[in-house]
Amino acid sequence: MPEPLSAEATATLRALLAGSDPVSGALLAQIPHARVVRRCGCGCVTVDLEVDRTAVAPAPSHDNPAVEASYGAPHWAGVLVFTEGGYLSLLEIYSVSDEPISAWPDPHFIER
Numbered sequence: 001m002p003e004p005l006s007a008e009a010t011a012t013l014r015a016l017l018a019g020s021d022p023v024s025g026a027l028l029a030q031i032p033h034a035r036v037v038r039r040c041g042c043g044c045v046t047v048d049l050e051v052d053r054t055a056v057a058p059a060p061s062h063d064n065p066a067v068e069a070s071y072g073a074p075h076w077a078g079v080l081v082f083t084e085g086g087y088l089s090l091l092e093i094y095s096v097s098d099e100p101i102s103a104w105p106d107p108h109f110i111e112r
């Protein structure tokens, strides 16, 4: 069953898509229409997303991942936003240590 994005995942997406470019703007507008359709099996907070395509427009053509960023100390992790057909499809966090990231770090730690 699809479930709503957690407040932490929403805050993370909002921070990552805060740019003023048209792609960020379009993807930002999709957040309220995005649902979590799958979770990563490794214990991390990575989520597969599905956007209600009848509710909101796709982003203009862009590279994938649409966003790539990392977290500063003490988190040592990276975060990626992938899209499919112009719609949010994956919010992925990865650890640079052996431990999976089991909670979204505060978006204030995001570095570009």
Ligand SMILES: [Zn+2]
Binding pocket: 040, 041, 042, 043, 044, 045, 046, 100
């Ligand atoms: Zn994982």
